[in-house]
Amino acid sequence: MTSRDVPVSGVAPTGGLRREITDGLIVAGRNLKRVPRIPELAVFAIIQSIVFVVLFAFVFGGAIPLEGGGSYREFLLPGIFAQTVAFASITTAIGMTDDVNKGIIDRFRSLPMARSAVLTGRTVFDLVYQTGILAVLMVAGLAVGWRVRGSVPEFFAGVALLLTFVFAMSWVGVLIGLTVRTVESANQLGFTVLFPLTFVSNVFVPTESLPGWLRPIAEWNPVSTLTAATRDLWGNPNPYAAEGFPAEHPVWLTLGWVVLIVAVFAPLGVRRYRSMSR
Numbered sequence: 198m199t200s201r202d203v204p205v206s207g208v209a210p211t212g213g214l215r216r217e218i219t220d221g222l223i224v225a226g227r228n229l230k231r232v233p234r235i236p237e238l239a240v241f242a243i244i245q246s247i248v249f250v251v252l253f254a255f256v257f258g259g260a261i262p263l264e265g266g267g268s269y270r271e272f273l274l275p276g277i278f279a280q281t282v283a284f285a286s287i288t289t290a291i292g293m294t295d296d297v298n299k300g301i302i303d304r305f306r307s308l309p310m311a312r313s314a315v316l317t318g319r320t321v322f323d324l325v326y327q328t329g330i331l332a333v334l335m336v337a338g339l340a341v342g343w344r345v346r347g348s349v350p351e352f353f354a355g356v357a358l359l360l361t362f363v364f365a366m367s368w369v370g371v372l373i374g375l376t377v378r379t380v381e382s383a384n385q386l387g388f389t390v391l392f393p394l395t396f397v398s399n400v401f402v403p404t405e406s407l408p409g410w411l412r413p414i415a416e417w418n419p420v421s422t423l424t425a426a427t428r429d430l431w432g433n434p435n436p437y438a439a440e441g442f443p444a445e446h447p448v449w450l451t452l453g454w455v456v457l458i459v460a461v462f463a464p465l466g467v468r469r470y471r472s473m474s475r
Contacts, residue, residue, distance in 0.1 A: 217311040224305070224318025228292070229325060239326070242288065243333050246281045250274070250334070253401055254341050261402055267434030274343035275355075275427040276400030278331060282363045283395055283420050285327050286370035287387035289319060293374025294383040302473070316371055316466060323367040324360055331359060346432025355430040358451060362423050365458040371466040375473065395420050403436035416443040419454035426451045 232239055254270045263272055296302050305315050335343075345352050370387070377383045397407075397414060398421040404412050415421055425447035428435035443450055 217313050217317070220311040220314030221317035221321060223310075224314050225321035225325070226318075228319060228322035232326065239330065242281075242330055246277060246330070246334050247337050249280070250277055250337055250341060253277075257401075263403065263434055263436055267436075268342060269434075270338075270342040271344060271346075272428070272434040272436075273401065274335075274338040274341075275431065275433055276398075276424045277338070278334060278359055278427065279362070279420050279424040280395045280400055281330060281334060282327055282359050282423075283366055283391055284387075285323055285363050286366040286373070287384060287391065288326070289323055289367045289370025290373035290377070290383040290387050291380050293319065293371055294377055294380050297375065297473075298378075298380070302470075306473075312471070313467070316470060319371060320364055320367040323363055323370075327363045328360060331356070343433075347430055351430040351432075355427040358423065358426055358430070358448065361455050362419075362451070365455040365462075368459055368462040368466055372462050372469060375466060375469045394418060399424055405436060416441065417450075419451065419458070422447045422451045422454060 250273070253273055261269055263269060293302075302315065306312075347355075373386055374383055377386060397411065398404075398418045399415060400420060404415045404421065407415055422443055425435055425443070427433075429447060
């Protein structure tokens with residue numbers, strides 16, 4: 198064994214931003230290699246989302262009329278996309294908890310690599326992973342009747358907005374994954390937080406159908422603003438409140454939510470990572 202093979206415990210190498218980016222991409226590549234080795238992770242995520250599409254489009258679609266007409270399937274699909282990227286944090290949380298329990302995080306901490314690489318590599322992986330899932334879901338959406346009525350730049354703007362939300366939610370998952378002790382706890386906590394967030398929203402029904410006291414919560418919900426923003430960009434039906442900032446500026450409000458989520462959860466995740474026992 199040479200000196201190069203010996204890990205340096207607790208030593209964070211120098212090299213600045215370039216080293217942090219390089220190490221982060223290496224960790225992201227390591228996570229990407231797990232996908233073909235454990236294909237059921239991606240398969241189950243895609244199947245779950247497609248089940249939501251089929252269930253609401255074909256079973257409940259006829260029972261949920263839209264004010265002013267319009268295709269419920271075109272109304273639904275942007276919400277399904279928003280729900281999918283919101284639930285990306287659960288995948289992150291499970292992956293981080295699994296790595297902690299298997300000692301992989303401790304191994305990373307003992308290597309002469311940038312401390313930030315473990316977390317940034319995970320978030321980069323989430324962006325690539327969820328991009329693939331979104332592509333499959335969009336093809337499925339086209340098959341059931343979803344169409345993009347906006348321009349090509351507006352379509353890609355909507356996709357970019359979804360991916361920035363993935364990045365933000367991945368930091369939520371990082372914090373959860375480094376905080377709980379078991380994969381089961383990470384899964385349960387993630388669903389406990391995200392189910393109310395996605396269902397008290399405009400994903401499946403217009404917010405006008407909700408009780409008056411619940412409507413403002415749904416309208417300011419980040420999943421609602423993301424859904425409304427993509428509907429506006431893609432020209433899909435968007436029954437929404439007639440007045441108010443969420444109705445008039447969903448894109449800017451969604452970007453504000455992204456900045457706020459990252460500003461809160463990224464430092465908390467980094468702090469939790471640094472404070473973990475070696």
